[in-house]
Amino acid sequence: MSKILIRGAKVLGGEPQDVLIDGEVIEAVGTALSAEGAEVVEADGKVLLPGLVDLHTHLREPGREDSETVLTGTRAAASGGFTAVFAMANTFPVADTAGVVEQVYRLGQEHGYCDVQPIGAVTVGLEGKKLAELGAMHESAAGVTVFSDDGKCVDDAVIMRRALEYVKAFGGVVAQHAQEPRLTEGAQMNEGVVSAELGLGGWPAVAEESIIARDVLLAEHVGSRVHICHLSTAGSVEIVRWAKSRGIDVTAEVTPHHLLLTDEMARTYNPVYKVNPPLRTERDVMALREALADGTIDIVATDHAPHPHEDKDCEWAAAAMGMVGLETALSVVQQTMVETGLLDWAGVADRMSVKPARIGRAAGHGRPVSAGEPANLTLVDTAYRGAVDPAGFASRSRNTPYEGRELPGRVTHTWLRGKATLVDGKLA
Amino acid sequence: MDTEQDKQQHESDARPVLEGPDIARVLTRIAHEIVERAKGADDVVLLGIPTRGVFLARRLAAKLEEITGRKIPVGSLDITMYRDDLRMHPPRALARTEIPGDGIDGRLVVLVDDVLFSGRTIRAALDALNDIGRPRAVQLAVLVDRGHRELPIRADYVGKNLPTSLREAVKVQLAEEDGRDTVLLGAKRTSPGERQ
Amino acid sequence: MQRHLISAADLTRDDAVLILDTAEEMARVADRPIKKLPTLRGRTVVNLFFEDSTRTRISFEAAEKRLSADVINFTAKGSSVSKGESLKDTAQTLEAMGVDAVVIRHGASGAPYRLATSGWIDAAVINAGDGTHQHPTQALLDAFTMRRRLVGRDAGIGQDLSGKRITIVGDVLHSRVARSNVDLLHTLGAEVTLVAPPTLVPVGVESWPCEISYDLDSTLSKSDAVMMLRVQRERMNAAFFPTEREYSRRYGLDGDRMARMPEHAIVMHPGPMVRGMEITAEVADSDRCTVVEQVANGVSIRMAVLYLLLGGNEPAVTHTRPPVSHHHPSNERSAHTISADEEK
Numbered sequence: 001m002s003k004i005l006i007r008g009a010k011v012l013g014g015e016p017q018d019v020l021i022d023g024e025v026i027e028a029v030g031t032a033l034s035a036e037g038a039e040v041v042e043a044d045g046k047v048l049l050p051g052l053v054d055l056h057t058h059l060r061e062p063g064r065e066d067s068e069t070v071l072t073g074t075r076a077a078a079s080g081g082f083t084a085v086f087a088m089a090n091t092f093p094v095a096d097t098a099g100v101v102e103q104v105y106r107l108g109q110e111h112g113y114c115d116v117q118p119i120g121a122v123t124v125g126l127e128g129k130k131l132a133e134l135g136a137m138h139e140s141a142a143g144v145t146v147f148s149d150d151g152k153c154v155d156d157a158v159i160m161r162r163a164l165e166y167v168k169a170f171g172g173v174v175a176q177h178a179q180e181p182r183l184t185e186g187a188q189m190n191e192g193v194v195s196a197e198l199g200l201g202g203w204p205a206v207a208e209e210s211i212i213a214r215d216v217l218l219a220e221h222v223g224s225r226v227h228i229c230h231l232s233t234a235g236s237v238e239i240v241r242w243a244k245s246r247g248i249d250v251t252a253e254v255t256p257h258h259l260l261l262t263d264e265m266a267r268t269y270n271p272v273y274k275v276n277p278p279l280r281t282e283r284d285v286m287a288l289r290e291a292l293a294d295g296t297i298d299i300v301a302t303d304h305a306p307h308p309h310e311d312k313d314c315e316w317a318a319a320a321m322g323m324v325g326l327e328t329a330l331s332v333v334q335q336t337m338v339e340t341g342l343l344d345w346a347g348v349a350d351r352m353s354v355k356p357a358r359i360g361r362a363a364g365h366g367r368p369v370s371a372g373e374p375a376n377l378t379l380v381d382t383a384y385r386g387a388v389d390p391a392g393f394a395s396r397s398r399n400t401p402y403e404g405r406e407l408p409g410r411v412t413h414t415w416l417r418g419k420a421t422l423v424d425g426k427l428a
Numbered sequence: 429m430d431t432e433q434d435k436q437q438h439e440s441d442a443r444p445v446l447e448g449p450d451i452a453r454v455l456t457r458i459a460h461e462i463v464e465r466a467k468g469a470d471d472v473v474l475l476g477i478p479t480r481g482v483f484l485a486r487r488l489a490a491k492l493e494e495i496t497g498r499k500i501p502v503g504s505l506d507i508t509m510y511r512d513d514l515r516m517h518p519p520r521a522l523a524r525t526e527i528p529g530d531g532i533d534g535r536l537v538v539l540v541d542d543v544l545f546s547g548r549t550i551r552a553a554l555d556a557l558n559d560i561g562r563p564r565a566v567q568l569a570v571l572v573d574r575g576h577r578e579l580p581i582r583a584d585y586v587g588k589n590l591p592t593s594l595r596e597a598v599k600v601q602l603a604e605e606d607g608r609d610t611v612l613l614g615a616k617r618t619s620p621g622e623r624q
Numbered sequence: 625m626q627r628h629l630i631s632a633a634d635l636t637r638d639d640a641v642l643i644l645d646t647a648e649e650m651a652r653v654a655d656r657p658i659k660k661l662p663t664l665r666g667r668t669v670v671n672l673f674f675e676d677s678t679r680t681r682i683s684f685e686a687a688e689k690r691l692s693a694d695v696i697n698f699t700a701k702g703s704s705v706s707k708g709e710s711l712k713d714t715a716q717t718l719e720a721m722g723v724d725a726v727v728i729r730h731g732a733s734g735a736p737y738r739l740a741t742s743g744w745i746d747a748a749v750i751n752a753g754d755g756t757h758q759h760p761t762q763a764l765l766d767a768f769t770m771r772r773r774l775v776g777r778d779a780g781i782g783q784d785l786s787g788k789r790i791t792i793v794g795d796v797l798h799s800r801v802a803r804s805n806v807d808l809l810h811t812l813g814a815e816v817t818l819v820a821p822p823t824l825v826p827v828g829v830e831s832w833p834c835e836i837s838y839d840l841d842s843t844l845s846k847s848d849a850v851m852m853l854r855v856q857r858e859r860m861n862a863a864f865f866p867t868e869r870e871y872s873r874r875y876g877l878d879g880d881r882m883a884r885m886p887e888h889a890i891v892m893h894p895g896p897m898v899r900g901m902e903i904t905a906e907v908a909d910s911d912r913c914t915v916v917e918q919v920a921n922g923v924s925i926r927m928a929v930l931y932l933l934l935g936g937n938e939p940a941v942t943h944t945r946p947p948v949s950h951h952h953p954s955n956e957r958s959a960h961t962i963s964a965d966e967e968k
Contacts, residue, residue, distance in 0.1 A: 191827050195828060197803070200756075270738075315711055316738070318711075516937055
């Protein structure tokens with residue numbers, strides 16, 4: 001069986017159409033397409049999107065297989081409607097050599113749930129001192145184009161400048177985790193009214209904004225493109241907006257949790273809300289939503305950060321930072337962007353598939369839903385409403401901040417190059 | 429807590445068994461008995477058990493002073509922390525324990541309370557006394573003994589023996605606290621806050 | 625608050641007054657030949673100290689023992705905690721031994737809250753200081769000391785601190801004592817002013833129910849009590865202030881400054897004092913300084929808290945308690961009063 005007919009799907013949220021897949025590609029998009037010789041999927045008014053692309057995922061393999069593996073992480077990705085994920089470099093060992101990135105890349109290929117595009121470390125061991133072999137990683141089988149020390153900031157201005165310059169040779173991009181280290185020593189949560197009351201170490205917005213300001217100026221100076229990971233403050237939005245208005249080649253991402261949650265959640269002292277960068281204020285959340293809507297922020301990236309139960313079942317200060325996000329990302333975006341009228345589904349496709357694929361140079365992903373394109377597709381039941389139940393996650397970890405929270409929408413089908421990875425909400 | 433309405437209901441059902449003048453009279457009698465039995469009451473210390481026992485102790489002291497012409501030490505002994513039923517209720521607010529300056533060692537302590545019933549309050553009072561000093565002897569004066577003892581305890585001075593049923597309630601009202609002097613006998617209320 | 629005492633902010637005005645009144649009665653036990661009450665006989669309390677604090681631990685221990693509780697002391701040093709055992713495992717281990725209450729001191733803000741709310745254990749939790757968050761019994765003993773000195777020992781019964789002007793000076797940023805005091809003193813009707821160099825005031829302080837000043841001298845004459853907070857010398861190295869000398873010149877309390885306080889005003893300090901830093905020896909040793917009294921009052925306050933949380937079948941200190949009247953000082957002062965018909 002090589003043909004699949006998706007009948008009556010709202011492509012990018014438009015009028016219902018049929019989409020015929022033949023092998024790895026879309027053969028036709030139209031009305032009343034013939035179902036002859038095809039397996040039929042009744043879309044019944046569900047929304048069809050190009051397969052989602054996550055520019056920021058932690059798959060934890062190698063080294064922390066107790067929290068996630070390439071297999072469990074890509075199964076979680078398929079469940080969430082993703083067909084490609086970029087795997088961050090902060091593994092053990094660090095993905096700072098061709099060997100490690102090739103291993104991660106091959107594991108993704110073998111499992112076949114989702115394309116895994118490794119991100120290479122900018123500096124050796126993420127230590128911020130010495131450039132990793134960026135060229136070798138690019139030339140490896142993994143073909144790395146995105147480099148990041150995520151989890152740590154490339155805080156040395158000279159190293160950052162050199163990295164920005166160096167990757168120009170092969171069209172790479174540096175994705176900066178913007179966190180001024182001295183300003184965030186002992187930091188536990190957003191610095192403000194809530195941190196003052198809770199007595200948790202403050203993480204000032206300026207620690208993020210000062211690095212972003214520096215890096216857009218560096219990018220302008222050396223004529224490179226730069227990508228900013230997980231923007232979390234209204235001030236960061238202003239700086240990126242200003243940089244874009246000057247023609248600086250900067251792109252930026254926001255996580256689903258920064259679009260929904262605020263630092264008020266820390267009042268529970270439940271470390272499931274502990275994340276880097278920290279949850280900010282209502283004002284920041286609103287600014288981020290607006291910026292994603294007007295294009296100042298280019299994409300949504302999950303920063304899916306699995307942690308074993310014991311690393312969260314403890315006091316706040318002792319807990320690991322991060323939340324899983326692949327399986328809830330689209331629902332959060334539907335709630336915060338679509339149902340608020342800020343984005344339509346075409347806009348969601350742009351922010352969660354087209355743009356991230358373009359920034360990461362992920363060939364075959366983020367393409368239009370039209371004849372001749374690779375059949376990387378996601379079908380979403382947008383009418384669905386249900387409480388998040390971490391027990392049903394495909395991820396090995398359960399550290400979601402949404403447990404028990406009602407979120408809209410559910411991915412029912414995902415196709416990776418014509419092959420179903422998710423059918424009726426169940427992994428194939 | 430009682431609502432005002434409950435209280436009125438209760439009081440209208442109850443009948444007075446001692447009125448103001450009766451109470452004054454029995455206190456005078458008890459004072460004379462104390463002087464007689466304590467051979468002049470030289471070393472008597474009166475300790476009232478809060479709340480109403482304290483007022484009775486003060487009245488008794490005044491009468492003793494009239495009779496003997498001497499100052500009679502009077503204080504209060506809160507027994508809350510010594511109760512045997514603490515675990516059965518939310519913690520109670522504490523009342524004042526005030527031991528007269530010269531203490532109770534070697535003295536005759538007369539405990540004063542309004543009603544003697546199960547005897548558990550007095551048991552707790554004896555324990556509390558034990559932590560404060562070593563009296564020569566301890567005696568007990570009560571305005572009303574309503575019977576139904578659950579412990580081997582008896583009063584040395586009784587204002588009125590009042591045979592009651594367990595379905596009845598005895599309520600002592602004193603001017604200092606309640607605006608008038610009376611002892612009421614009525615049907616027991618079973619409001620939710622009250623224990624049986 | 626329900627079965628726990630986590631934050632001074634959880635106490636209503638009536639809760640706080642009830643604790644202070646109860647402590648006043650508890651204080652009298654200290655004057656007796658036998659300084660012991662049978663009240664918590666058969667109850668087990670563990671003092672779970674993850675941070676060194678001998679004085680707080682001893683104060684709780686004295687309070688527990690005066691109420692006849694069985695006391696287990698657990699200090700993290702040299703225990704399985706230093707070998708990596710988690711707070712959760714430690715707490716569950718202790719509870720398996722039949723503990724009724726956990727008095728916890730922890731370096732992480734929120735650790736007592738986690739212990740009380742995460743379902744790890746059933747025991748009551750009393751916060752004996754967590755990180756830079758809260759230290760509610762310290763705030764209560766401070767309020768108790770102020771009420772005694774500024775309102776009166778007997779006159780204070782049933783009263784709060786309405787209209788009293790309290791100045792708290794020093795490292796507010798790192799101080800759980802400051803946070804707890806601001807919450808409790810505000811609840812009790814006092815007007816609080818925090819005085820510190822701007823570096824030692826947290827960002828976000830504007831939401832606190834108090835005034836902020838950077839100038840000690842202008843607040844002294846308007847203070848009924850001045851509470852000096854300890855300033856650790858190592859803060860200097862993190863650039864919170866230039867030198868020790870400059871700090872004590874601008875924010876330390878010396879004899880000259882004390883002389884500018886109203887005659888009735890007192891000087892307080894949660895201890896341990898750093899003499900020569902935030903307070904001079906002359907002030908520390910003066911009659912107006914209540915440091916030693918605060919220590920004694922700490923035992924009474926902790927007895928009151930233990931009694932009110934553990935003394936009955938449910939805690940007496942709760943948000944849902946009906947209002948309490950204070951019409952007569954010698955009256956029972958709780959909603960759970962003893963009715964006249966009770967067993968005698």
